[in-house]
Amino acid sequence: xxxxxxxxxxxxxxxxxxxxxxxxxxxxxxxxxxxxxxxxxxxxxxxxxxxxxxxxxxxxxxxxxxxxxxxxxxxxxxxxxxxxxxxxxxxxxxxxxxxx
Amino acid sequence: xxxxxxxxxxxxxxxxxxxxxxxxxxxxxxxxxxxxxxxxxxxxxxxxxxxxxxxxxxxxxxxxxxxxxxxxxxxxxxxxxxxxxxxxxxxxxxxxxxxxxxxxxxxxxxxxxxxxxxxxxxxxxxxxxxxxxxxxxxxxxxxxxxxxxxxxxxxxxxxxxxxxxxxxxxxxxxxxxxxxxxxxxxxxxxxxxxxxxxxxxxxxxxxxxxxxxxxxxxxxxxxxxxxxxxxxxxxxxxxxxxxxxxxxxxxxxxxxxxxxxxxxxxxxxxxxxxxxxxxxxxxxxxxxxxxxxxxxxxxxxxxxxxxxxxxxxxxxxxxxxxxxxxxxxxxxxxxxxxxxxxxxxxxxxxxxxxxxxxxxxxxxxxxxxxxxxxxxxxxxxxxxxxxxxxxxxxxxxxxxxxxxxxxxxxxxxxxxxxxxxxxxxxxxxxxxxxxxxxxxxxxxxxxxxxxxxxxxxxxxxxxxxxxxxxxxxxxxxxxxxxx
Ligand SMILES: [Zn+2]
Numbered sequence: 001x002x003x004x005x006x007x008x009x010x011x012x013x014x015x016x017x018x019x020x021x022x023x024x025x026x027x028x029x030x031x032x033x034x035x036x037x038x039x040x041x042x043x044x045x046x047x048x049x050x051x052x053x054x055x056x057x058x059x060x061x062x063x064x065x066x067x068x069x070x071x072x073x074x075x076x077x078x079x080x081x082x083x084x085x086x087x088x089x090x091x092x093x094x095x096x097x098x099x100x
Numbered sequence: 101x102x103x104x105x106x107x108x109x110x111x112x113x114x115x116x117x118x119x120x121x122x123x124x125x126x127x128x129x130x131x132x133x134x135x136x137x138x139x140x141x142x143x144x145x146x147x148x149x150x151x152x153x154x155x156x157x158x159x160x161x162x163x164x165x166x167x168x169x170x171x172x173x174x175x176x177x178x179x180x181x182x183x184x185x186x187x188x189x190x191x192x193x194x195x196x197x198x199x200x201x202x203x204x205x206x207x208x209x210x211x212x213x214x215x216x217x218x219x220x221x222x223x224x225x226x227x228x229x230x231x232x233x234x235x236x237x238x239x240x241x242x243x244x245x246x247x248x249x250x251x252x253x254x255x256x257x258x259x260x261x262x263x264x265x266x267x268x269x270x271x272x273x274x275x276x277x278x279x280x281x282x283x284x285x286x287x288x289x290x291x292x293x294x295x296x297x298x299x300x301x302x303x304x305x306x307x308x309x310x311x312x313x314x315x316x317x318x319x320x321x322x323x324x325x326x327x328x329x330x331x332x333x334x335x336x337x338x339x340x341x342x343x344x345x346x347x348x349x350x351x352x353x354x355x356x357x358x359x360x361x362x363x364x365x366x367x368x369x370x371x372x373x374x375x376x377x378x379x380x381x382x383x384x385x386x387x388x389x390x391x392x393x394x395x396x397x398x399x400x401x402x403x404x405x406x407x408x409x410x411x412x413x414x415x416x417x418x419x420x421x422x423x424x425x426x427x428x429x430x431x432x433x434x435x436x437x438x439x440x441x442x443x444x445x446x447x448x449x450x451x452x453x454x455x456x457x458x459x460x461x462x463x464x465x466x467x468x469x470x471x472x473x474x475x476x477x478x479x480x481x482x483x484x485x486x487x488x489x490x491x492x493x494x495x496x497x498x499x500x501x502x503x504x505x506x507x508x509x510x511x512x513x514x515x516x517x518x519x520x521x522x523x524x525x526x527x528x529x530x531x532x533x534x535x536x537x538x539x540x541x542x543x544x545x546x547x548x549x550x551x552x553x554x555x556x557x558x559x560x561x562x563x564x565x566x567x568x569x570x571x572x573x574x575x576x577x578x579x580x581x582x583x
Contacts, residue, residue: 018376020182057175057197057381063389069117069154072124074138080251081134083144090133091248094184097240 010035102310103342107267107334109276112300113259113290114236115158120255121235122149122192127257129296133250141235141255143188148384151176155257156199158289159233160390160397162259163200165287165404166228166280170394174199175387176233179377184249185237193260195379198232199390205263207275208406210424211282213331216271226276227264234258239297253297259290265304265315270334277301277327279405286402286430294325301330307341307351316341317351321365324358333358337365408433416446425454431468432458439475448482452499460503472506473499481509489513493566524576527560527568531576534559545581553577 012032016023023031074080077090086093120127123140140147163170177195204227209220236256241248261280267273281299284292292299301324306316321337324330337356344351356365403411405427412423412433426433436453440446457478461471481498484490490498490513501512534556535542544552553574560573 018180018378057387058383060386062386063173064153064392065151065386066153066156067119067124067150069119069152070124071119071126074123074125074136074141077132077135080137080142086246088248090135091241091250092134092184093246093248095247096242096245097184097247 104310105307105338106265108265108304109263110302111261114298115257117154121257137251159199166203168200168203176382176385177379193234194232198230200231203228211275211279226266229262231261270331274331320355422450439478442479452478530560530563
């Protein structure tokens with residue numbers, strides 16, 4: 001369990017589960033410590049006075065980076081399926097997933 | 101105790117762009133599996149998305165058509181989850197700054213199911229919370245032990261249109277979806293074919309005792325592929341939930357799947373964990389400043405169904421009913437306008453289209469674009485009737501022949517030797533024959549039964565093989581009988 005300055009707790013086991021990572025108990029403890037340090041580092045930003053500054057989604061002040069709507073051929077089928085763990089009828093085949 | 105339902109709809113709509121949302125792969129339905137894919141839409145590591153300008157503008161246009169506020173500034177976010185239909189493990193979507201907010205749809209009578217239209221009084225307004233733009237995911241097919249995946253659909257530009265929980269009946273949900281679909285088609289932003297998955301609908305529904313302020317337990321229904329399927333699923337679900345509440349059972353929040361064949365919803369195996377998508381801003385995309393292209397998109401705004409209906413009623417003097425039927429389908433409305441342009445009687449053109457053409461098209465399972473009869477053919481037919489060249493009875497026969505053969509009315513009239521006889525000499529002969537052959541009707545008419553005249557007129561029409569001008573026949577008969 002680690003805590004950042006806003007008092008929110010980070011549940012390492014839960015985050016690992018969300019990221020589909022399997023951690024041992026020892027790893028969990030080690031990563032909790034590392035996450036603490038990362039959060040502390042990022043927390044330095046809180047010392048800045050940001051009054052009157054508009055929030056932004058990006059560090060570079062650039063908007064509307066567009067592509068015009070023109071289609072181009074993609075990969076040949078053989079190439080596209082190259083990394084498939086298994087394939088059948090030109091489809092990627094994966095272990096069964098239950099519809100959520 | 102009486103119960104009421106509260107319904108909100110989330111509608112996903114695929115945009116009709118040429119290429120996908122973040123890569124240049126073709127955006128097309130029905131291609132062989134995995135033939136329109138590239139490293140970007142396959143989610144391969146190291147690829148970068150580039151935004152499709154047209155998709156952004158089409159979403160803004162949709163927002164304008166639905167009376168939304170267009171956000172001046174908008175951005176994309178990553179929605180994180182693990183599922184094989186999205187192998188990069190996040191979907192590029194919009195979280196807190198969608199392109200459009202707070203719009204509405206007005207439900208008009210014609211958009212309700214036919215059997216429910218007489219219960220509709222005033223137009224009802226349904227609020228739209230937001231419209232955001234995202235990428236569609238791949239299509240998965242679930243087999244016995246495996247799932248197989250086609251990535252052609254992955255990366256298709258997809259709008260999510262979220263309604264306020266303002267809908268209270270399955271019929272209103274039907275009307276909302278058909279109105280929305282109509283508007284999307286008018287704006288040419290999507291083909292919105294539910295059976296092709298171009299328009300998909302998830303319903304959130306809860307039931308509560310009338311008068312209760314708090315919402316009941318919210319359930320989600322998925323997997324409806326027609327608008328009438330949505331209506332049936334909701335009707336079933338309302339009945340089921342009301343039944344549970346009446347028995348004092350508690351409902352659990354869950355997702356249910358509509359099974360059209362069974363006519364029932366079934367609970368889906370729910371995940372242990374609540375969805376926690378850990379949204380964060382997509383660092384690979386720059387934000388969108390919509391002000392730059394607002395005027396351009398405004399110029400794309402089409403005349404919407406409600407405005408078109410008003411114009412049809414004022415400019416062409418159509419009845420409310422005819423105008424409503426015509427504008428329900430943009431192609432039909434255009435067909436009518438081409439046919440109405442040359443003549444002086446647009447309402448007659450509308451009557452042929454709304455009554456005769458639509459009936460024959462639906463019997464032959466044809467779309468308006470496949471109609472064997474062209475708009476100007478109807479204009480010509482109306483002209484023949486107006487000028488008295490053929491009777492309305494004959495016009496019906498000509499229409500049948502037009503539909504069957506695709507020939508123009510003048511050719512059919514020529515070939516069949518049809519034309520209305522208004523020539524007095526010929527008509528008098530037939531009238532004399534009819535009078536001579538029906539002394540009883542003559543007697544009846546003379547003793548005051550004016551309806552007997554119709555029988556005599558019928559005989560004249562028969563003798564003339566339907567060619568006699570009925571109005572002239574009336575006059576001649578009355579004259580002869582009163583003599
Ligand atoms: Zn692609």
